[in-house]
Amino acid sequence: MIEIYLLEHLRAFYECGTLSAAAEQLHIAQPSVSRSMQKLEDILEVTLFERQKNRIILNETGKLAAEYAKRILDEEEEMKAHIKAYDRSLHTLTIGSCAPGPLMELLPTATASLSGMTLSAAVDTEEKLLKGLWNSDYGMIVLAKPLPNEDFICKEYRSEQLMLSVPPFHPAASYKEITFADMDGQNFIMYAHVGFWEDVVREKMPHGKFFKQEELANSSDLPSFSSDITLRMIPSRRNNRINIPFSDPESRVTYYLIVLAKTEKLLRPLLRNL
Amino acid sequence: MIEIYLLEHLRAFYECGTLSAAAEQLHIAQPSVSRSMQKLEDILEVTLFERQKNRIILNETGKLAAEYAKRILDEEEEMKAHIKAYDRSLHTLTIGSCAPGPLMELLPTATASLSGMTLSAAVDTEEKLLKGLWNSDYGMIVLAKPLPNEDFICKEYRSEQLMLSVPPFHPAASYKEITFADMDGQNFIMYAHVGFWEDVVREKMPHGKFFKQEELANSSDLPSFSSDITLRMIPSRRNNRINIPFSDPESRVTYYLIVLAKTEKLLRPLLRNL
DNA sequence: ATCACTTACGGGTGACGTAAAAATC
DNA sequence: GATTTTTACGTCACCCGTAAGTGAT
Numbered sequence: 001m002i003e004i005y006l007l008e009h010l011r012a013f014y015e016c017g018t019l020s021a022a023a024e025q026l027h028i029a030q031p032s033v034s035r036s037m038q039k040l041e042d043i044l045e046v047t048l049f050e051r052q053k054n055r056i057i058l059n060e061t062g063k064l065a066a067e068y069a070k071r072i073l074d075e076e077e078e079m080k081a082h083i084k085a086y087d088r089s090l091h092t093l094t095i096g097s098c099a100p101g102p103l104m105e106l107l108p109t110a111t112a113s114l115s116g117m118t119l120s121a122a123v124d125t126e127e128k129l130l131k132g133l134w135n136s137d138y139g140m141i142v143l144a145k146p147l148p149n150e151d152f153i154c155k156e157y158r159s160e161q162l163m164l165s166v167p168p169f170h171p172a173a174s175y176k177e178i179t180f181a182d183m184d185g186q187n188f189i190m191y192a193h194v195g196f197w198e199d200v201v202r203e204k205m206p207h208g209k210f211f212k213q214e215e216l217a218n219s220s221d222l223p224s225f226s227s228d229i230t231l232r233m234i235p236s237r238r239n240n241r242i243n244i245p246f247s248d249p250e251s252r253v254t255y256y257l258i259v260l261a262k263t264e265k266l267l268r269p270l271l272r273n274l
Numbered sequence: 275m276i277e278i279y280l281l282e283h284l285r286a287f288y289e290c291g292t293l294s295a296a297a298e299q300l301h302i303a304q305p306s307v308s309r310s311m312q313k314l315e316d317i318l319e320v321t322l323f324e325r326q327k328n329r330i331i332l333n334e335t336g337k338l339a340a341e342y343a344k345r346i347l348d349e350e351e352e353m354k355a356h357i358k359a360y361d362r363s364l365h366t367l368t369i370g371s372c373a374p375g376p377l378m379e380l381l382p383t384a385t386a387s388l389s390g391m392t393l394s395a396a397v398d399t400e401e402k403l404l405k406g407l408w409n410s411d412y413g414m415i416v417l418a419k420p421l422p423n424e425d426f427i428c429k430e431y432r433s434e435q436l437m438l439s440v441p442p443f444h445p446a447a448s449y450k451e452i453t454f455a456d457m458d459g460q461n462f463i464m465y466a467h468v469g470f471w472e473d474v475v476r477e478k479m480p481h482g483k484f485f486k487q488e489e490l491a492n493s494s495d496l497p498s499f500s501s502d503i504t505l506r507m508i509p510s511r512r513n514n515r516i517n518i519p520f521s522d523p524e525s526r527v528t529y530y531l532i533v534l535a536k537t538e539k540l541l542r543p544l545l546r547n548l
Numbered sequence: 549a550t551c552a553c554t555t556a557c558g559g560g561t562g563a564c565g566t567a568a569a570a571a572t573c
Numbered sequence: 574g575a576t577t578t579t580t581a582c583g584t585c586a587c588c589c590g591t592a593a594g595t596g597a598t
Contacts, residue, residue, distance in 0.1 A: 001282070002350060004275050005563080020577060029565050034579060036563090044354060046361040053571045054577045061361045068353035072346060076276060079342035080318060087320040087335045279588080294552060303590050308554060310588090327596045328552045 002043055004076065007069035009036035014066035019056060040065070089136070093267070094120040096129045097142035099195035101160045101229035102255045106142070113270040123195045139263060140270075144196060144253040153264045155257045155271055162197065162251040163243040165226040170242070172223070177247040180204035189213055189224040200250050201225065276317055278350065281343035283310040288340035293330060314339070363410070367541070368394040370403045371416035373469035375434045375503035376529045380416070387544040397469045407534060414541060418470060418527040427538045429531045429545055432503075436471060436525040437517040439500040444516070446497070451521040454478035463487055463498040471499065474524050 012022035013033060023030035037056070041048050048062035058066060093114060097103045103121045110119055124132065132138040133152075147154045164183065166173050172182070185207040190198065192212045201208065211222070226243050237243075245251070257274070259267050286296035287307060297304035311330070315322050322336035332340060367388060371377045377395045384393055398406065406412040407426075421428045438457065440447050446456070459481040464472065466486045475482065485496070500517050511517075519525070531548070533541050 001278050002354065003278050005277070008275065018577070019579095028563090030577085031566085031579075032564055034577095038579090044357055044361075046357055051578085054579090055572080056578065060364065061357060064360055065353070065357050068349075068357065072349050072353065075342075075346050075349060079339070079346065080276070083318055083320055083335060083339050083342065086338055087318075090335065292552070302588090304552080305554075305591090306589055308552095312554090325553085328554095329597080330553065 002040065004073070006036050006040050006043075007073055009033050010040060010066050010069045011073055013037065014058065014063070014069070088118070091116065092118040092120055093139040093270075094122065094132075094137065095140045095142065096122050096124045096132055096138040097195065097255075098126055098129060098144050099123065099142075099160070099197055099253075099255075100191075100193055101227055102142045102157060104229060104233040105158070106257075109273060110270050113273045114267075123193050126196070133258065133260060140257060140259045140267060142255050142257055144255055146256045147258050151261055152258050153261055153271070155274070157255040157257045157274065159252055159254045161228045161245050162200070163226045163228070163231070163245050164223055165237070165241045165243050166223045167221050167240060168242055170221075170223060172244060173242040175244050178244045180246060180248050180251070183223065184208055187211065187222050189220050189222045191215075191225070194225070197225065204248060204250060276314065278347070280310050280314050280317075281347055283307050284314060284340050284343045285347055287311065288332065288337070288343070362392075365390065366392040366394055367413040367544075368396065368406075368411065369414045369416065370396050370398045370406055370412040371469065371529075372400055372403060372418055373397065373416075373434070373471055373527075373529075374465075374467055375501055376416045376431060378503060378507040379432070380531075383547060384544050387547045388541075397467050400470070407532065413537060414531060414533045414544075416529050416531055418529055420530045421532050425535055427533050427535055427545070429548070431529040431531045431548065433526055433528045435502045435519050436474070437500045437502070437505070437519050438497055439511070439515045439517050440497045441495050441514060442516055444495075444497060446518060447516040449518050452518045454520060454522050454525070457497065458482055461485065461496050463494050463496045465489075465499070468499070475499065478522060478524060 009022065009026060009032075012025045013019060016022040016025055019033045019037070020030050023033045026033065037049060044065070046061055046065075048058060048065055049056050050059050093110065095103065095106060095110065097106075100123050103123070107119060107121055122138075124138075126143060129138060129141040129143065133141050142157065146156070164172065164178055172178055175182075180201070181204075184205040186205075187209045188201075188211065190201070190210045190212055192214050198210070202210065226237055226241075228245075231237055231243060257271065259271070264271070283296065283300060283306075286299045287293060290296040290299055293307045293311070294304050297307045300307065311323060318339070320335055320339075322332060322339055323330045324333050367384065369377065369380060369384065371380075374397050377397070381393060381395055396412075398412075400417060403412060403415040403417065407415050416431065420430070438446065438452050446452055449456075454475070455478075458479040460479075461483045462475075462485065464475070464484045464486055466488050472484075476484065500511055500515070502519075505511055505517055531545065533545070538545070
């Protein structure tokens with residue numbers, strides 16, 4: 001059998017043109033490459049090189065052999081990459097959600113329930129979430145509505161109440177509740193990755209101006225948004241802020257966890273623990 | 275890198291199901307296979323097996339790896355086979371001819387002119403000869419007519435005169451020449467591999483009966499065929515036989531050597547020596 | 549007891565490095 | 574003199590085999 005190292009040496013020589021250059025590329029001594037080339041000819045019982053006194057070049061057969069070497073080595077690389085990727089996919093659950101809130105509560109629970117698994121989470125659009133669930137980019141998705149379909153397992157998770165977050169001196173700070181209409185036309189700070197909430201507030205407050213910021217922080221006196229979930233999971237967000245629930249029905253949603261029926265077995269420990 | 279022997283061990287285990295059986299198939303001791311499987315997991319940094327106390331089975335990742343192993347090993351086999359075949363083809367000239375006569379004279383010359391090359395010869399139909407010349411099944415062909423085409427090099431070789439071969443007591447033995455019409459309707463022994471000559475005699479003597487024999491020998495008192503070439507190359511065919519040339523124009527042909535223009539360089543030493 | 553796998557230890561093949569020689573530029 | 578290839582020789586890695594141990598049937 002032709003061992004892999006021989007193919008590597010041949011490929012290196014093919015790419016470099018001289019044994020010395022090949023040896024350098026391979027980080028080995030040059031006589032090793034010389035021997036390997038001889039050994040290849042020995043094994044194949046074929047002349048692969050035209051040898052002059054101090055020069056050695058691949059003949060046609062040698063070039064063919066080098067092309068094969070490349071192909072086989074590439075295939076071996078592919079093998080390693082694919083196997084690692086596949087193994088990783090078996091040990092990774094990627095959860096996609098239409099909003100960050102449910103992920104905040106889901107991830108700690110999931111980490112505990114699926115010991116040994118790597119968790120990965122992302123906020124995405126409903127369309128991409130569904131597509132990703134089908135093509136296994138996502139192992140579980142979180143939508144703001146149920147999905148009655150026998151291909152899925154759909155389990156009600158929990159609800160989220162959108163709130164307005166204002167500094168204490170803001171005119172609305174004393175309200176017990178507030179409507180989108182009350183705030184329409186004003187300026188807001190909005191966390192960049194709020195998922196579908198962005199659609200909701202833009203639709204209900206079409207005259208509002210929304211300034212996006214990457215970090216989730218109270219860095220401005222402008223009103224911003226929070227929710228019962230974010231306040232529970234990140235208590236610091238209450239600091240120096242008054243959080244007033246919206247009263248519009250669109251400000252409260254119920255989330256549903258959705259997994260493919262065929263992967264339900266794998267995720268049962270998680271679904272049971274919620 | 276994953277050396278080939280590891281892939282072989284994995285494939286054997288995949289095919290056999292147990293380490294012991296794999297070891298037997300590989301003609302090595304069983305602990306070696308055990309170590310190889312561990313080493314594969316080491317290299318890939320992936321779990322390939324589910325291990326019970328005295329049982330080891332491939333998991334999903336392991337099966338994927340085994341499939342890759344098979345593919346790579348198959349490809350390596352293919353590499354070896356193709357390279358040897360290609361090398362062989364570079365050192366082999368296969369000459370196809372429409373009749374055996376020209377090969378008799380050509381082969382000795384060719385052997386001398388193309389030292390180091392292996393010669394191979396075959397009698398074939400014109401159609402297959404031309405196809406074979408294109409697809410490199412033949413490196414050179416011999417036809418009974420020129421082939422004026424710029425893709426080919428066509429060189430007149432020599433002529434062959436068909437003769438009737440009869441025992442001394444045959445009625446025709448005293449003729450100085452003879453026609454196909456004279457002999458039509460009689461029985462003949464015909465060597466099986468005469469190429470286009472069979473078509474000629476069958477067409478010119480439609481009422482003749484031709485008995486084929488595999489060996490080129492005078493084993494019967496029936497008339498048979500010979501030619502100036504066969505008599506020159508195989509003098510023993512004169513023994514106890516009278517050879518009478520046919521006078522019909524179809525009984526004399528001129529042969530042409532034809533090679534692809536692009537391979538002419540390789541065959542120049544041969545073409546020059548004729 | 550037999551079978552299957554793993555671990556431990558020793559041996560031999562062979563891949564690599566160093567050194568040196570031959571040949572070319 | 575610098576570069577390139579080949580040959581020679583010593584070393585060390587590592588693949589394999591043997592032997593022993595554990596657990597299951």
